[in-house]
Structure formats: C-alpha cells, structure tokens
Amino acid sequence: MIAVVSIGPLERWLIDGIVQFVSDYYSRFGISVEEVGEVPAEPFSVAFNPRRNQYLGRVFLPTLSSLATKLEAIAVVGITDLDLYEEGLNFIFGLANPSLRSAIVSVRRLRNEFYSLEPDENLLLRRAVKEVMHELGHVFGLPHCPNPKCVMHFSNSLVDTDVKGPLYCPICERKLIENLRKLGVLK
Numbered sequence: 001m002i003a004v005v006s007i008g009p010l011e012r013w014l015i016d017g018i019v020q021f022v023s024d025y026y027s028r029f030g031i032s033v034e035e036v037g038e039v040p041a042e043p044f045s046v047a048f049n050p051r052r053n054q055y056l057g058r059v060f061l062p063t064l065s066s067l068a069t070k071l072e073a074i075a076v077v078g079i080t081d082l083d084l085y086e087e088g089l090n091f092i093f094g095l096a097n098p099s100l101r102s103a104i105v106s107v108r109r110l111r112n113e114f115y116s117l118e119p120d121e122n123l124l125l126r127r128a129v130k131e132v133m134h135e136l137g138h139v140f141g142l143p144h145c146p147n148p149k150c151v152m153h154f155s156n157s158l159v160d161t162d163v164k165g166p167l168y169c170p171i172c173e174r175k176l177i178e179n180l181r182k183l184g185v186l187k
Contacts, residue, residue, distance in 0.1 A: 001032045001033070001034055001072070002031060002033045002034070002075045002077070002136065003068060003073040003075070003076040003077070004019050004022070004033060004077055005036050005039055005076060005078050006035075006080070007039050007040075007060065007078045007079065007104070008041035008081060010080070010081060010107070013121070014079075014107070014125060014128060015079065017125045017129070018079065018128055018132050019033055019034070021133075022133065025167070029177070029180060031180075044059060044082070047060065053083070054082075054084060054085040055082045056086070057085065057094075057104055057106075058097075060102075060104040061095065061097045061100050061102045062102075064076045064078045064103070064104065065097075065102040073101070074183065075102065075103070075136060075139045076101065076102050076103075077105060077135060077136060077139075078102070078103070079104075079105050079106075079128070079132065080105070081106070082106060082108065083106060083109065084104065084106040091109055092106070093105065093110065093131045093134075094131045094132075096135040096136070097138075098138060098141050103136060103138065105128065105132050107124065107127075107131075110127040110131065110161070111124055112124070115158075123162075127158070127161050127162070129166050130165075131155070131161065133168075134151050134152060137151065137168060137176065140179050140180060140183070141179040142168070142172055142179070145168075145169060145171070145172050149163070149165050149169065150164060150165070150169035150172055151167055152168060
C-alpha cells in the first residue's frame with residue numbers, strides 16, 4: 001500500500017483527486033493507495049526557518065517514514081500547503097528519499113493564488129498529481145528524466161510542471177517496474 005497523508009488541513013477534493021489518480025495508476029501493479037488522514041503541522045515547526053518564512057523539506061521525511069513502517073506501507077507521501085525549501089534552492093515542490101520510503105509535496109506554489117492569479121481547482125489538481133507521481137517515482141528509485149513530457153522530468157519552475165504529463169514515459173515506466181520487482185512488490 002502507498003499511504004497518502006495530509007500535513008495540516010487541505011481541501012478534501014484535492015486529496016481525493018490525488019488519491020484517485022495515483023490509485024488508478026498503481027493499481028495496475030496490484031498496489032493500493034489509501035488516504036490515511038491528517039497529521040497536524042505543528043510538530044513540524046522545528047522545520048520552520050523564520051528568516052525564509054519556509055519549512056525545510058527534509059525534516060518531514062523521517063516522521064513520514066516511521067508512519068510508513070507503522071502502517072506497513074511500501075511508501076508514504078505527505079501533502080501540505082506549507083511552503084518548502086532545501087538548502088541552495090529558493091523553494092521545492094517536493095522531495096523524496098528512497099531509503100526512507102517517504103516523500104513530501106507542497107501545493108503552496110502550485111496554487112495560482114500564490115502568483116496573484118485567479119484560483120483554478122482543475123489546474124491545481126493536475127499540478128499536484130504530477131508532483132506526487134514525480135516524488136513517488138523517486139521513492140521507487142527513478143532519477144530525473146530528460147524527456148520534458150515525462151512526469152520524472154525535473155520541474156525548476158511551474159512552467160516545467162505544466163508542460164510535463166502526469167505519467168512516466170515508457171523508459172521510466174520500465175525502470176519503475178524493474179525497481180518494484182527488486183523491492184519485492186512485484187513478482
């Protein structure tokens with residue numbers, strides 16, 4: 001099972017839409033996807049950098065990893081509206097660690113409102129799905145892909161996210177299947 005958890009409150013339709021898409025994809029491999037509830041954002045206050053007004057993404061991963069272990073999940077992805085960063089980067093849409101079997105995705109900069117544009121729920125859902133699929137790809141050992149249409153293409157900006165599709169290209173999908181076999185998830 002892949003567990004999806006919201007960190008802090010998020011719109012129900014957004015979580016449901018992400019879970020539905022990821023479930024539709026990974027069910028082809030016999031992997032279920034379940035939304036496992038909400039974790040309060042307060043315990044992650046240690047990740048907050050007041051100078052930047054952002055949260056250090058890597059701080060979330062060990063806690064999510066322990067949740068994966070507790071739930072006996074093959075992976076866990078946290079979704080939050082907190083603004084995330086990593087050292088050397090202005091911001092990140094998400095981050096994953098294959099050895100921890102965990103990923104974190106922020107929808108803060110995926111929202112049109114962040115850029116003073118009109119809200120667009122459909123666009124937000126498409127962007128969030130792409131970032132969750134991307135980070136799950138990393139959890140399962142996929143590197144970045146040079147194909148700008150592949151979900152594993154690196155998103156340096158929102159334009160990159162909007163250009164790429166929500167699915168793995170044939171090369172990345174073959175690697176994904178191979179990696180899932182190595183992990184013992186597929187026979």
